[in-house]
Amino acid sequence: MRVGRRAVVAVVVLLxxxxxxxxxxxxxxxxxxxxxxxxxxxxxLGCRVDERVAxxxxxALVTNGMAAAxxxxxxLDDCWMAHGRDPGGSLxxxxxxxxxxxxxxAAYVHARGLKLGLYLAAGTHTCEYYAxxxxxxxQDVQTIAGWGADDLKVDWC
Numbered sequence: 001m002r003v004g005r006r007a008v009v010a011v012v013v014l015l016x017x018x019x020x021x022x023x024x025x026x027x028x029x030x031x032x033x034x035x036x037x038x039x040x041x042x043x044x045l046g047c048r049v050d051e052r053v054a055x056x057x058x059x060a061l062v063t064n065g066m067a068a069a070x071x072x073x074x075x076l077d078d079c080w081m082a083h084g085r086d087p088g089g090s091l092x093x094x095x096x097x098x099x100x101x102x103x104x105x106a107a108y109v110h111a112r113g114l115k116l117g118l119y120l121a122a123g124t125h126t127c128e129y130y131a132x133x134x135x136x137x138x139q140d141v142q143t144i145a146g147w148g149a150d151d152l153k154v155d156w157c
Contacts, residue, residue, distance in 0.1 A: 036151065038073025038117070047079035047128055050097035051105055058109045067114060073151055074109050075117035078128045085131055091120075091140045094130075106148030117151030118144050127157035 039057050041049035058074050061067045080102070082092045093102050102118070109116045120140055125132040133140045133154070144152060 034070050036073055037071045038075055038115070039071065040075040040077055042077030042079070042119075049076060049079055051100060054105055055108055058112050058114050061114060062112050067112070072113075073115050073117050075119075075151065075153070077119045077153065078121075078126045079130060080118065081126070081130045083130055085136070089136060089139065091131055091133070091136065091143050102144075102147040102149070106150075110148065115150035116148065117153065118147075118149045119153045119155075120144070121157045122154050123156055125157070127155075132157075 039061065041054065041057075045053065054074055054076060061071055061074070080093060080098060082094050086092050098105065102116075106116045119126070120137070121127065121130075121132040122134060122137060123132045124134045137154075141152065
């Protein structure tokens, strides 16, 4: 007698249930009940991201129902920062693309019930050769937190 593939899959599933494979349960620690979901500028725009697009995206997430479905992050990856630091060594936003600055963008995103995420590179520069955080990581994290960002991605380019 030849057994079909569907029958084998059904038997495996039934056996798993029979031997006690229960439902997965979430930890009740308040963290990541669902995966953090949102829009990441770099995957669609690369270095063409700017303040206008970030604001329009925040609005779109709300009006098209994506926010209600759990998409709550507007994530600015590489290229949001300036190539260099200010005289005090602080990271700064690219003024041409973010003329109102990151704190104003964070306030705009938060006013829509969403969260803002930013990117840092732990090395001397980002993948696109903007200011990296090597030697400034603590300072940069404090700066970004002070601006009101809710999420931080750090990588080694």
